[in-house]
Amino acid sequence: MLGIFVLLLLPVVVVQVADAACANSCSGHGRCGASNQCTCDADWALAPDCSLRKCPTGVAWTDKAKTANAAHAVAECSNRGVCDYSKGECTCFNGYTGAACQRLRCPSDCSGHGLCYSSATLASQYGPSSLAGSGPTYTNWEKDSMTSCMCDMGYNGPDCSQCKLPMMETW
Structure with missing residues (x-):
């Protein structure tokens, strides 16, 4: 009976030894x-x-081209942030945002007088021939990375901080 008990424990001991061999x-x-x-x-x-945890990856902001049509490989934190390996999160450099630091932050977050959109969204929603959101499709590598403010009525400027005065008719 003792021999059977020892044979049953042997595989458990072997598995534990195998696990212990890895760091x-x-x-x-x-x-x-x-x-x-x-x-x-x-x-x-x-x-x-x-x-250590992996951090999110995104299209690299800077990269060495591999061929004439292949640049901007995927990189940790898009090469615009530092990975906190204990959490698996990117801490983005100033001016960049997103889980993988893959987007430019809009200037002054549009000063509270507009919305921040990607180049692709601006082209399709507000570009030429954009009736009902059917504007051109923007497909360059930075289509989702580059951002701009779309200012509310009465505001303009790169960060929507300038108040536009209504035009006065002159007689």
């Missing part, structure tokens, strides 16, 4: 492989023990 048991965020290396879960990586 920090993969921090509970991965699986230990046959070569004693962790295969990290989707949101975890960047360390041999899967202890």
Whole structure:
């Protein structure tokens, strides 16, 4: 009877030894492989023990072109922020926003007198031939990254901070 009990415990001991061979048991965020290396879960990586979170990625603001038509590869925090690996979050540089720092922040957040839109939205909603939101489709790499203010009636300027006075008719 004791022999059967020992045989039943043997696989459990082997599994624990295999897990222990990987660094920090993969921090509970991965699986230990046959070569004693962790295969990290989707949101975890960047360390041999899967202890650091990945940060969001976006189209890089600056990049070296690979070919004539291939530039702006995907980069962590879009190369416009610093990753906090403990949280998996980007801290964007001044002037950039978004989970992956992938968008320019509108100047002064449009001063409370307008809305911030991407180039793609401005082209389709307010560009030439934009009746009922059917304007041209803007497809360049920065279509969702570059932003501008659409000022409320009575305001203008790049940040909608200038008050437009109504035009007076002259006699």
